[in-house]
Amino acid sequence: xxxxxxxxxxxxxxxxxxxxxxxxxxxxxxxxxxxxxxxxxxxxxxxxxxxxxxxxxxxxxxxxxxxxxxxxxxxxxxxxxxxxxxxxxxxxxxxxxxxxxxxxxxxxxxxxxxxxxxxxxxxxxxxxxxxxxxxxxxxxxxxxxxxxxxxxxxxxxxxxxxxxxxxxxxxxxxxxxxxxxxxxxxxxxxxxxxxxxxxxxxxxxxxxxxxxxxxxxxxxxxxxxxxxxxxxxxxxxxxxxxxxxxxxxxxxxxxxxxxxxxxxxxxxxxxxxxxxxx
Amino acid sequence: xxxxxxxxxxxxxxxxxxxxxxxxxxxxxxxxxxxxxxxxxxxxxxxxxxxxxxxxxxxxxxxxxxxxxxxxxxxxxxxxxxxxxxxxxxxxxxxxxxxxxxxxxxxxxxxxxxxxxxxxxxxxxxxxxxxxxxxxxxxxxxxxxxxxxxxxxxxxxxxxxxxxxxxxxxxxxxxxxxxxxxxxxxxxxxxxxxxxxxxxxxxxxxxxxxxxxxxxxxxxxxxxxxxxxxxxxxxxxxxxxxxxxxxxxxxxxxxxxxxxxxxxxxxxxxxxxxxxxxxxxxxxxxxxxxxxxxxxxxxxxxxxxxxxxxxxxxxxxxxxxxxxxxx
Numbered sequence: 018x019x020x021x022x023x024x025x026x027x028x029x030x031x032x033x034x035x036x037x038x039x040x041x042x043x044x045x046x047x048x049x050x051x052x053x054x055x056x057x058x059x060x061x062x063x064x065x066x067x068x069x070x071x072x073x074x075x076x077x078x079x080x081x082x083x084x085x086x087x088x089x090x091x092x093x094x095x096x097x098x099x100x101x102x103x104x105x106x107x108x109x110x111x112x113x114x115x116x117x118x119x120x121x122x123x124x125x126x127x128x129x130x131x132x133x134x135x136x137x138x139x140x141x142x143x144x145x146x147x148x149x150x151x152x153x154x155x156x157x158x159x160x161x162x163x164x165x166x167x168x169x170x171x172x173x174x175x176x177x178x179x180x181x182x183x184x185x186x187x188x189x190x191x192x193x194x195x196x197x198x199x200x201x202x203x204x205x206x207x208x209x210x211x212x213x214x215x216x217x218x219x220x221x222x223x224x225x226x227x228x229x230x231x232x233x234x235x236x237x238x239x240x241x242x243x244x245x246x247x248x249x250x251x252x253x254x255x256x257x258x259x260x261x262x263x264x265x266x267x268x269x270x271x272x273x274x275x276x277x278x279x280x281x282x283x284x285x286x287x288x289x290x291x292x293x294x295x
Numbered sequence: 296x297x298x299x300x301x302x303x304x305x306x307x308x309x310x311x312x313x314x315x316x317x318x319x320x321x322x323x324x325x326x327x328x329x330x331x332x333x334x335x336x337x338x339x340x341x342x343x344x345x346x347x348x349x350x351x352x353x354x355x356x357x358x359x360x361x362x363x364x365x366x367x368x369x370x371x372x373x374x375x376x377x378x379x380x381x382x383x384x385x386x387x388x389x390x391x392x393x394x395x396x397x398x399x400x401x402x403x404x405x406x407x408x409x410x411x412x413x414x415x416x417x418x419x420x421x422x423x424x425x426x427x428x429x430x431x432x433x434x435x436x437x438x439x440x441x442x443x444x445x446x447x448x449x450x451x452x453x454x455x456x457x458x459x460x461x462x463x464x465x466x467x468x469x470x471x472x473x474x475x476x477x478x479x480x481x482x483x484x485x486x487x488x489x490x491x492x493x494x495x496x497x498x499x500x501x502x503x504x505x506x507x508x509x510x511x512x513x514x515x516x517x518x519x520x521x522x523x524x525x526x527x528x529x530x531x532x533x534x535x536x537x538x539x540x541x542x543x544x545x546x547x548x549x550x551x552x553x554x555x556x557x558x559x560x561x562x563x564x565x566x567x568x569x570x571x572x573x574x575x576x577x578x579x580x581x582x583x584x585x586x587x588x589x590x591x592x593x594x595x596x597x598x599x600x601x602x603x604x605x606x607x608x609x610x611x612x613x614x615x616x617x618x619x620x621x622x
Binding site: 028034041043045054057062066131139 | 482
């Protein structure tokens with residue numbers, strides 16, 4: 018190797034020196050701008066790793082097909098009647114499953130070391146967390162839209178029309194913003210992205226099944242019915258159903274929003290604290 | 296740029312425990328501005344925790360540190376504005392492309408979109424990774440990731456760069472490139488705190504070295520001072536005629552010091568820390584008519600320094616382990 022030639026793919030020391038000699042220091046960006054930059058990062062990930070979207074949409078679509086055609090007739094008398102009952106609930110399931118990925122991607126950042134980069138930058142500290150909501154929301158909307166679209170393709174026609182469907186989707190997405198902080202905390206506490214995924218689904222999976230997403234709780238044995246009635250996922254599914262049916266259930270909507278706010282109020286500060294100290 | 300204080304890093308009694316483990320048990324450091332300062336020690340000695348405290352990622356349990364004149368706890372934001380960290384696992388986003396990584400950092404530091412892109416392209420070119428700029432970093436080689444990591448650290452030129460084991464797991468060619476980059480940074484006046492478990496790396500790059508073991512600094516000085524403090528080097532002589540080795544041994548024993556016969560039948564060495572005495576020894580061999588094919592005077596290696604200072608051998612981690620964790 019000689020001093021005058023630079024092999025392809027090598028660092029050019031003279032150019033490195035020139036780059037360092039440039040000591041221009043731009044003014045620090047504002048908080049919103051910093052959070053939006055992290056939002057841009059979240060979008061880029063959706064673009065580069067679309068498989069993640071596939072993961073979260075395939076399972077609910079599979080459940081939609083299985084339950085509608087296998088059990089629909091037995092549960093509700095006909096597949097179309099069951100589709101009317103279960104689709105608003107599957108919307109809830111589909112989007113809530115996606116929230117687990119907030120924890121998974123946060124944990125991925127931690128294990129790969131990129132969080133060290135962010136934490137060593139002179140930026141507003143909650144910005145990486147708030148910015149990631151933007152990327153998350155894209156995933157929520159895609160997951161929700163896919164399940165509604167498949168439902169419509171199978172013959173589902175909500176009485177609430179497009180407006181009702183959009184309102185239900187919006188409510189579920191807002192609820193997910195609250196729930197995602199629970200998984201963010203999990204993402205900061207667990208050792209690997211896979212562990213977060215497993216623990217997350219171990220929680221969300223039974224909770225979803227022990228709700229009114231698939232069956233009317235009136236058919237359940239007493240204690241189970243009591244649990245299903247108070248399960249927030251049931252409340253959210255009821256709210257979603259009412260919006261899609263064009264007859265909004267004010268109480269269910271209010272309780273859903275309150276639960277989301279409570280989850281965020283508890284778990285957002287824990288997330289920020291853990292993110293700062295880990 | 297504001298004038299730098301004479302000491303870029305001034306740490307007194309830094310301590311940090313994780314549970315029952317005392318990772319850092321009272322570290323003092325004084326790093327002159329503009330120097331490459333090496334923190335040398337085996338795995339688990341407390342190097343990374345020390346760097347993380349100085350880079351404001353972890354708050355110390357006890358002790359204090361000022362980096363470029365700012366307290367790492369009370370003025371952590373000011374410190375973050377002046378330093379950059381290149382982590383043990385390359386601190387880059389594998390699910391973004393190389394260019395996106397640098398644009399992201401540029402935007403976060405306040406560059407407008409066009410300026411961030413221009414700076415990214417300039418750095419990608421300078422660090423020899425422009426060809427791969429549009430590919431996701433997870434498909435890059437370890438050496439390229441390291442270079443991108445360092446490039447990300449100078450998107451806005453910092454006054455001080457922390458390099459935490461920058462060549463762990465790299466092949467020799469990539470390692471040399473990282474060393475070249477580190478030297479270029481230092482030549483431009485950037486202070487570098489280099490953590491390494493590679494004795495050769497500290498010897499090659501650092502102006503000053505602190506040897507750290509079990510959370511404490513156990514020795515400090517220039518590479519030369521550290522070697523000298525451990526004691527003697529040795530004069531190696533290779534003879535033209537192996538048959539005269541016994542005679543040569545007598546001469547060197549008298550003129551220089553304790554002689555060791557080497558496995559090579561024509562070679563022998565004498566304990567000797569002093570170049571002039573070594574010259575006398577070689578002269579005596581000539582006077583005695585013993586033909587000398589060649590000779591050299593070696594200082595003790597840093598491996599020997601470490602053994603002498605700690606009483607145990609530096610435990611080398613099998614290279615590549617960290618890379619595997621990262622992928």
